[in-house]
Amino acid sequence: MSTSTRTLTESALDLADRWVEATTAGETPQEKRTTGRLAALVSDPDGLALAVRFVDRVARPEDVHVAARELAGLTRYTGAAGSFLGPLDRALLTLGAAFAPALPRLVVPAARIRLRQLVGHLVADAGAGLGAHIAKARAEGFRLNLNLLGEAVLGETEAGSRLARVRALVERPDVDYVSIKVSAVASQLSTWDTAGSRERVVARLRPLYVAAAHHGTFLNLDMEEYRDLALTVQVFEQLLMDPELLHVEAGIVLQAYLPDAVAALDELTEIAARRRAAGGARIKVRLVKGANLAMEKVEAELHGWEQAPYRTKPEVDANFVRLVDRALRPERTSDVRVGVASHNLFHVAYAHLLAAERG
Ligand SMILES: Cc1cc2nc3c(=O)[nH]c(=O)nc-3n(C[C@H](O)[C@H](O)[C@H](O)COP(=O)(O)OP(=O)(O)OC[C@H]3O[C@@H](n4cnc5c(N)ncnc54)[C@H](O)[C@@H]3O)c2cc1C
Known part of the structure; x- marks a missing residue:
């Protein structure tokens, strides 16, 4: 470990401690109760x-x-x-x-x-109570990224209905950030026909992106399973290089538990550079560790394949830091805005300090 990495790691430990102290110091009795209950539940x-x-x-x-x-x-x-x-x-x-x-x-x-x-404080109802929920969170100083919960769609009727509900969210005046998934807008996506799947997904998503641009809502393409990685990157590229959407800033997610994420980051950086050279806006890449490990394991076992994600947590953590380090370089951040999404305060603190150090 280099001296600068060691110093940064130690500073990140201190900063994470200070964040925890600041959070607990500012908690209301009600928040203390709900946090305590959640901590007991997950442990x-x-x-x-x-x-x-x-x-x-x-x-x-x-x-x-x-x-x-x-x-x-x-x-x-x-x-x-x-x-x-x-x-x-x-x-x-x-x-x-x-x-x-x-x-x-x-x-x-x-x-x-x-x-x-x-x-109720963790998951909001997309129905009548949503407006009040958003207003309350705003008043408390939070900015919301809305994600309509649900699994991959199985049929086209459901895909159409989910897309319509996402569009309704995007068009709300009190919403400015929505996350979406390719598997929620098109059913039966084929890994044997990435080009065909891409055309189908782009045809669905393009009107949504145009509507989002019109309403000033930021759209983020979430990442799910390994089999969606190539498709999601290609869909993102095709949408963002579309002349009508060239000036729209939009986001995509990369999962550190996939060894392939490093190459995908390079590919996205190259797309972003081309877009900027064509007079377009930056893109945003959100770095996460990956939420679908169980599903990846099942998929690998069912087919007798090697699992796509790394096998251990230390490898995933190391790749996360590798991605953060690779992404936070001035030659990349001029074209790519970097998001760091983790519940692990040490890694968030590390990224925060590294970003500051690199200017
Ligand atoms: C704002 C936000 C947005 C997110 N968006 C997405 C998204 O679009 N797509 C997505 O997939 N996830 C997303 N996530 C979830 C994220 O990928 C993680 O699953 C989750 O945040 C837990 O990781 P952590 O870094 O917070 O915590 P940590 O406890 O530091 O790490 C847990 C993670 O480590 C990895 N891990 C744990 N054990 C093992 C093991 N034995 N082998 C291999 N890996 C292991 C898994 O990826 C696990 O999720 C998002 C999270 C946040 C906070």
Whole structure:
């Protein structure tokens, strides 16, 4: 490790500590309670299992009888719930699990309402309450990047409906930043026909990008699985080199858990340079570690392939720092704006200090 890297690392440790102190010092009692509950939930393996099961199996099913049966099956987690649910919620969960099969129409909606109350500060409802949620966050000094939750679409009807809902978000006067995914706007994307998939996705996204430009909304193309990497970069390039969109700044994500991210960063930098030379705007690249490790593993196992992401966390962390170091160079930042998205304060602090050092 060079002296400058060592000094920067030590400074990053100090800065991360100071951020944590500043955050906890400014917390309201309500925030302290919700942060404490969330920390207890994620540090308890049963807590995470309960949360995922509740959301996937009780909150999601359209049929209340299915949801009720699943709610009844949650009793084996109520013991663990002691670490993150208060006595009242624990009692409600036990009662709900016991009465759900007999009174599904009463118990399931009540359980869903309570869930919304508990996670309302984490996930906003895209329906009627969104305006108030955005206004409140703005008033507190936050800038929001909205992401319409949902998995990859399976059919064209759903793809059209998702695109229409994203467009409605983009066109809202109180929204200025929206994230989208290629797999949410076109179904059955083929990895054997990247060019065909690109044409299909671009045809869907172009009107959205034109609308976003018109409304002053920033669009970011999120990255999902390895198989979407080449497609997403190509879609991004085709959209951003379109003469009508040349002056629009837009973003894309790169995942450090993919060894291929370094080459992709170079490719995007080259696209950005060409765009700037043609009189266009900069692009933004958001660096993340990658959220779909489990899915990548399943995909690799099913096909008997080597998994696309690195196999260990240290390798991923090292690649993240490598990407940050590579991206934050004046010859690149003139064309590429760099975003660093991580919950890991040490890495955010490192990137922050490196950016300052490099001017
Ligand atoms: C604002 C924002 C936007 C984001 N956008 C995207 C996006 O578009 N696409 C996307 O994929 N993710 C996105 N993420 C999520 C991100 O990729 C990470 O999954 C998440 O932030 C956790 O990583 P971390 O750096 O915060 O935490 P850390 O705890 O430092 O790192 C956790 C990450 O390390 C990696 N990891 C952990 N264990 C292993 C292992 N055994 N082998 C290999 N790798 C391992 C995984 O990538 C895991 O997510 C976003 C996150 C934020 C905050």
